[in-house]
Amino acid sequence: MSKVQLYCSSRDISERRQFEATLRFKQFGIDHAAEQMLWIDRQGRILDVNESACRQLGYSYSELVQMSVGDSDPFFTPDQWGRLWEKLKVHGTMSLESSQRHRNGSIYPTEVLANYFEYEGVEYNCMLVRDISRRKAYEQRIQRLTDLYHALSEINQAIVRMETKDKLFPLVCKLAVEFAGFEMAWIGVPSEQRDAIIPEVFYGTGTDYLTGLSFPLMTTDAEQLGPIALSFREARNIFVNDFMSDPLTTPWKARAQMYGWRSGATFPIIQGDTVVAVMAVYAVTTDAFHEEAVTVLDEMVRDIAFALDTFDRELARKKAEQSLYEREQHFRAYFERSMVGMATTASDRRWIEVNPALCEMLGYSNAELTGMSWEDITHTEDLALNRQLFERVVSGKLDEYEFDKRFFKKNGDIIYTHVAARAVRNPSGMLDYLVVLVDDLTLLRKQQMELEHRVYYDTLTNLPNRALLTDRLEHALAQLKRSNGLVAVCFIDLDGFKQVNDTYGHALGDHLLVAVGKRIHDACRTTDTVARFGGDEFVVIIEGNSDQSECLFLLQRIQETIGQPFQIEGHWLKISASIGVTLCPDDVSDGEVLLRHADQAMYLAKQSGRDRIYFFDAQSEHLMRHRTHTLERLEQALALGELQLYYQPKVDMLQGRVIGLEALIRWHDSMQGRLVLPGEFIPLVEGSHFEIVLSEWVVRQALCQLSEWHRMGLDLSLSVNIPAPHLRSPGFVDFIRLEMAVYPQLPPRALELEILETAALGDLDAVIQKMMHCMDFGVSFSIDDFGTGYASLSYLRRLPASIIKIDQVFIRDMLHDPEDLSIVQGVIGLALAFHKAVLAEGVETIAHGRKLLDMGCSLAQGFGIARPMPAAEVPGWIRNFKGFPEESSQQ
Numbered sequence: 069m070s071k072v073q074l075y076c077s078s079r080d081i082s083e084r085r086q087f088e089a090t091l092r093f094k095q096f097g098i099d100h101a102a103e104q105m106l107w108i109d110r111q112g113r114i115l116d117v118n119e120s121a122c123r124q125l126g127y128s129y130s131e132l133v134q135m136s137v138g139d140s141d142p143f144f145t146p147d148q149w150g151r152l153w154e155k156l157k158v159h160g161t162m163s164l165e166s167s168q169r170h171r172n173g174s175i176y177p178t179e180v181l182a183n184y185f186e187y188e189g190v191e192y193n194c195m196l197v198r199d200i201s202r203r204k205a206y207e208q209r210i211q212r213l214t215d216l217y218h219a220l221s222e223i224n225q226a227i228v229r230m231e232t233k234d235k236l237f238p239l240v241c242k243l244a245v246e247f248a249g250f251e252m253a254w255i256g257v258p259s260e261q262r263d264a265i266i267p268e269v270f271y272g273t274g275t276d277y278l279t280g281l282s283f284p285l286m287t288t289d290a291e292q293l294g295p296i297a298l299s300f301r302e303a304r305n306i307f308v309n310d311f312m313s314d315p316l317t318t319p320w321k322a323r324a325q326m327y328g329w330r331s332g333a334t335f336p337i338i339q340g341d342t343v344v345a346v347m348a349v350y351a352v353t354t355d356a357f358h359e360e361a362v363t364v365l366d367e368m369v370r371d372i373a374f375a376l377d378t379f380d381r382e383l384a385r386k387k388a389e390q391s392l393y394e395r396e397q398h399f400r401a402y403f404e405r406s407m408v409g410m411a412t413t414a415s416d417r418r419w420i421e422v423n424p425a426l427c428e429m430l431g432y433s434n435a436e437l438t439g440m441s442w443e444d445i446t447h448t449e450d451l452a453l454n455r456q457l458f459e460r461v462v463s464g465k466l467d468e469y470e471f472d473k474r475f476f477k478k479n480g481d482i483i484y485t486h487v488a489a490r491a492v493r494n495p496s497g498m499l500d501y502l503v504v505l506v507d508d509l510t511l512l513r514k515q516q517m518e519l520e521h522r523v524y525y526d527t528l529t530n531l532p533n534r535a536l537l538t539d540r541l542e543h544a545l546a547q548l549k550r551s552n553g554l555v556a557v558c559f560i561d562l563d564g565f566k567q568v569n570d571t572y573g574h575a576l577g578d579h580l581l582v583a584v585g586k587r588i589h590d591a592c593r594t595t596d597t598v599a600r601f602g603g604d605e606f607v608v609i610i611e612g613n614s615d616q617s618e619c620l621f622l623l624q625r626i627q628e629t630i631g632q633p634f635q636i637e638g639h640w641l642k643i644s645a646s647i648g649v650t651l652c653p654d655d656v657s658d659g660e661v662l663l664r665h666a667d668q669a670m671y672l673a674k675q676s677g678r679d680r681i682y683f684f685d686a687q688s689e690h691l692m693r694h695r696t697h698t699l700e701r702l703e704q705a706l707a708l709g710e711l712q713l714y715y716q717p718k719v720d721m722l723q724g725r726v727i728g729l730e731a732l733i734r735w736h737d738s739m740q741g742r743l744v745l746p747g748e749f750i751p752l753v754e755g756s757h758f759e760i761v762l763s764e765w766v767v768r769q770a771l772c773q774l775s776e777w778h779r780m781g782l783d784l785s786l787s788v789n790i791p792a793p794h795l796r797s798p799g800f801v802d803f804i805r806l807e808m809a810v811y812p813q814l815p816p817r818a819l820e821l822e823i824l825e826t827a828a829l830g831d832l833d834a835v836i837q838k839m840m841h842c843m844d845f846g847v848s849f850s851i852d853d854f855g856t857g858y859a860s861l862s863y864l865r866r867l868p869a870s871i872i873k874i875d876q877v878f879i880r881d882m883l884h885d886p887e888d889l890s891i892v893q894g895v896i897g898l899a900l901a902f903h904k905a906v907l908a909e910g911v912e913t914i915a916h917g918r919k920l921l922d923m924g925c926s927l928a929q930g931f932g933i934a935r936p937m938p939a940a941e942v943p944g945w946i947r948n949f950k951g952f953p954e955e956s957s958q959q
């Protein structure tokens with residue numbers, strides 16, 4: 069290498085040597101400096117260079133000094149050099165970045181320090197040039213990382229703003245291109261069958277690279293399994309730093325070549341344990357994915373996955389929030405609209421929140437109620453229990469309670485409620501508040517009470533009914549065992565009540581029953597029980613009386629008060645009662661038996677003429693036993709044929725002929741060995757189950773006998789007595805129809821049914837209906853014992869009976885009792901007025917007969933004419949009948 073020639077002169081050779089040594093030293097230093105040193109003149113000619121310049125530019129010293137600056141540094145065109153020189157002259161020194169071309173053509177970046185100096189009037193520039201390609205590469209790397217971090221930051225910011233992957237994925241691709249410096253980026257998701265990755269979003273230049281591309285996942289052909297599929301299947305990042313040489317990219321090389329891709333990377337996006345997408349980026353340079361870039365990209369992909377998780381979480385949170393909101397709304401609506409009172413109460417016993425139902429229930433506004441404590445409106449009697457339960461909840465011993473309690477409403481009314489309360493506690497177990505449900509049971513309770521009342525009280529009189537009476541009696545008897553008093557069971561049955569019903573109607577009868585019940589109640593003490601037993605029967609239980617006379621005194625008072633006239637609906641009614649009493653401990657101590665005994669005593673009171681008080685005793689018991697026994701015997705008698713019909717003729721005194729007969733029952737009691745008259749047993753039969761059985765038997769017997777007589781040529785009519793219960797029984801008409809059908813040969817009106825005037829009363833229309841039906845079968849009717857009942861005239865007129873029979877009690881005494889006579893006269897007149905025949909019963913003498921004839925009654929029956937006789941005697945008697953009253957037969 070040529071050296072710069074230095075010319076100098078010195079006298080002292082040692083000094084010269086010293087100087088030369090210094091020069092050599094300096095030259096050595098210049099040649100070994102890291103920077104190139106180039107001395108260049110104003111025209112850009114290279115005048116001198118150090119060894120570093122030759123080394124770094126690849127030229128020899130001699131070559132370089134033949135060159136100008138523009139030859140090695142393309143930046144320094146002559147113009148550029150000229151402008152630089154001017155500036156340099158001004159500033160003396162300048163630094164700038166440029167580049168140099170190596171002899172082999174490669175260009176590398178340089179840093180240039182230009183130093184201007186003048187030497188001996190000539191301008192020079194000593195340029196120090198440093199190869200900065202390593203620094204530049206490092207800087208580029210830093211820049212790349214900075215870009216990547218920028219992209220990462222942008223993505224992270226986007227994630228914060230984004231809500232769904234639909235928006236995030238395109239943005240990620242865009243940022244990867246715009247900030248991270250990739251040429252193209254795309255994200256693919258697995259197909260529905262998860263057998264291929266389908267590009268979903270993409271950004272950058274050359275996106276048509278993807279057109280028609282899908283990346284099979286299931287292929288067994290290793291060649292087809294590129295970075296995308298591998299990344300997805302194996303959930304790992306894959307980097308291809310040289311697209312052209314990497315065997316993984318073989319199938320796509322041609323395409324990549326077209327677009328200039330030199331390197332690429334794929335990243336699985338993993339949520340939980342599942343790869344949900346793959347992201348791919350492409351660069352036009354090789355080795356784009358150095359370690360730091362890979363770290364950032366990896367982080368970016370993890371952030372995306374995190375974002376997806378966040379989206380899902382956010383979605384789930386929103387869903388939960390929505391559902392919470394909906395539930396809250398639901399519960400709010402439930403709270404607001406519930407028919408049940410709902411509230412929360414604090415540990416200081418104040419209402420915190422109350423619903424409209426509770427406000428309405430208690431009569432307070434929401435504002436009023438929430439300012440109060442539940443204690444303020446709790447019924448005093450329920451306060452202690454409520455407080456006790458509440459304290460147990462506060463102390464943690466109890467979590468919930470339910471009980472029935474009463475509240476005071478704002479208007480002072482009491483409401484009955486069922487309260488259910490449940491504690492809501494904080495995590496440390498302290499009571500936060502209580503959730504309270506309040507059910508208004510007032511109506512229910514009222515209904516319950518009404519129901520209970522109905523079960524135990526008679527709806528008409530409001531007196532205890534039979535059920536409560538039984539209870540009270542049991543109670544009284546239990547008490548009696550512990551004391552020395554008496555319990556009197558009194559059975560009160562009104563006399564002739566049915567007639568009141570029949571005469572004035574059922575409604576008035578009801579009023580009377582209520583009034584009687586009240587009078588009995590008022591006559592008794594509060595300790596006594598007055599019950600309606602049924603119908604017109606009342607029972608009084610008298611407790612604590614010391615003896616029978618005291619009890620009798622009270623009963624007489626009851627009897628007297630019932631006997632006082634009642635004024636009901638403008639009618640003055642007079643009624644009496646028959647009372648049967650039994651006393652415990654004199655009698656047994658079984659409630660049911662006591663009631664039966666009192667009933668039996670009452671029955672005897674009735675039997676002995678009504679309006680009486682009868683104490684049960686052995687005698688009554690005996691009588692009752694007698695009745696039961698007789699009924700049993702009668703049933704046997706019927707089966708054994710001991711019952712027989714006797715026949716008493718009825719005659720027309722005017723015409724002197726027999727018009728018919730009345731069948732009367734007799735009992736040949738084989739056990740007693742005597743004939744028992746009906747007066748002895750019929751009263752016992754009345755009201756028993758045997759009454760209808762016996763009546764039916766009589767009808768059948770009578771018809772059989774009638775038919776027999778008709779067969780014998782006796783054209784007679786035969787009457788039988790029909791007891792009221794039989795006439796009223798539902799099967800009566802059918803019974804008559806069927807029995808009459810057995811004897812079609814009988815002429816009409818051969819069978820006559822005698823009914824008591826009272827039997828026809830009651831449901832008059834129904835009875836008339838029945839009578840009409842029976843008349844259709846050829847039966848006629850007469851009214852028996854007329855005068856003893858109280859039938860109203862209009863009733864009488866409507867009854868389709870053809871004969872009225874005047875009761876024998878009037879006939880018997882009419883000859884010397886003007887009152888009876890006038891009754892008889894009245895009845896005869898009435899019968900005439902109603903165009904009915906009239907027959908006198910109990911005609912015992914000719915004088916009776918004459919008197920009756922005088923009064924216009926020609927039909928008669930009685931001992932004076934004939935006693936009842938067995939059927940066999942009838943034909944003979946008829947044959948011998950000479951008329952009545954006959955002088956000859958006068959007794």
Ligand SMILES: Nc1nc2c(ncn2[C@@H]2O[C@H](COP(=O)(O)OP(=O)(O)OP(=O)(O)O)[C@@H](O)[C@H]2O)c(=O)[nH]1
Pocket residue numbers: 528561562563564565566567569573574575576577578581602603604674
């Ligand atoms: N108005 C009314 N009548 C009733 C009621 N319950 C039953 N009865 C009638 O009360 C009457 C009671 O029958 P009885 O005791 O045999 O009639 P009674 O006329 O008093 O006869 P004795 O007791 O023999 O004097 C029957 O006619 C029933 O129809 C009711 O609640 N209201």
